[in-house]
Amino acid sequence: MRLLFLGDLVGRSGRTAVIERLPGLIADHRIDFVAVNGENAAGGFGITEEILGRVLGAGADAVTGGNHTFDQRDALVFAERQERFLRPANFPAGTPGRGAGLYMARNGASVLVINAMGRVFMDALDDPFAAIDKELAACPLGEQADAVVVDFHAEATSEKQALAHHLDGRVSLVVGTHTHVPTSDYRVMAGGTACQTDVGMCGDYNSVIGMNHREPLRRFLEKVPGERFSPASGPATISGLAVEVDDGSGLATAVAPLRLGGVLSETIPSFWR
Numbered sequence: 001m002r003l004l005f006l007g008d009l010v011g012r013s014g015r016t017a018v019i020e021r022l023p024g025l026i027a028d029h030r031i032d033f034v035a036v037n038g039e040n041a042a043g044g045f046g047i048t049e050e051i052l053g054r055v056l057g058a059g060a061d062a063v064t065g066g067n068h069t070f071d072q073r074d075a076l077v078f079a080e081r082q083e084r085f086l087r088p089a090n091f092p093a094g095t096p097g098r099g100a101g102l103y104m105a106r107n108g109a110s111v112l113v114i115n116a117m118g119r120v121f122m123d124a125l126d127d128p129f130a131a132i133d134k135e136l137a138a139c140p141l142g143e144q145a146d147a148v149v150v151d152f153h154a155e156a157t158s159e160k161q162a163l164a165h166h167l168d169g170r171v172s173l174v175v176g177t178h179t180h181v182p183t184s185d186y187r188v189m190a191g192g193t194a195c196q197t198d199v200g201m202c203g204d205y206n207s208v209i210g211m212n213h214r215e216p217l218r219r220f221l222e223k224v225p226g227e228r229f230s231p232a233s234g235p236a237t238i239s240g241l242a243v244e245v246d247d248g249s250g251l252a253t254a255v256a257p258l259r260l261g262g263v264l265s266e267t268i269p270s271f272w273r
């Protein structure tokens with residue numbers, strides 16, 4: 001089974017690249033399941049239901065979030081009715097929407113997707129390790145789920161790597177999002193879980209983590225906020241992680257980055273050729 005996870009879509013540049021190229025990628029490489037982090041898809045802040053529909057229409061099977069999930073206020077409403085839209089599972093009780101969902105892949109397999117948010121250098125939230133364990137207990141790999149994808153939206157590399165060890169052998173993939181720059185530590189761990197500390201973003205890398213560099217730079221130089229951040233509008237690099245999952249065990253057998261377009265060098269997983 002072929003899984004693809006795409007990092008945070010940032011603004012028009014990132015979402016347009018993904019909406020235009022994802023259908024061809026799925027068809028050309030026979031990808032069974034696609035999860036996408038969409039927390040920055042609308043002007044860099046949150047996602048609207050219309051954009052969500054276009055990302056799902058391009059072939060995404062689940063759209064995850066993070067600290068920006070509810071920046072567009074209508075997400076508080078559509079989070080309830082859009083079953084393929086996930087927000088972090090460790091948000092407080094009573095938060096609209098869901099933190100995990102079980103979806104059917106194109107090959108007929110059941111894929112559990114869990115979204116959680118870290119706590120180091122981020123908002124005070126419930127324990128993400130316990131929240132993920134609870135979702136896994138309700139839908140274990142090899143029983144109700146044929147594959148499990150965890151999007152851990154976190155700042156600290158230490159917290160993300162600790163979670164990968166915590167989940168090794170119990171999920172197909174644990175992938176970091178939020179920092180918007182891809183790390184080169186992607187691998188299959190000893191227990192069979194694929195991991196990467198951060199998958200990177202789908203956006204214009206000629207920027208400061210997807211935003212036009214001028215205002216972030218100005219704030220470092222002067223420490224006085226001026227304009228709002230706005231997404232950089234140059235050509236986007238699609239940045240993701242491809243995972244081969246064993247149909248029997250649901251564990252990973254191979255993992256490789258995908259990078260297409262923009263200013264980063266292109267990489268297509270060799271096992272897709």
Ligand SMILES: [Fe+2]
Nearest residue numbers: 008039040178
């Ligand atoms: Fe993000």
Ligand SMILES: [Fe+2]
Nearest residue numbers: 066067068178
């Ligand atoms: Fe984030």
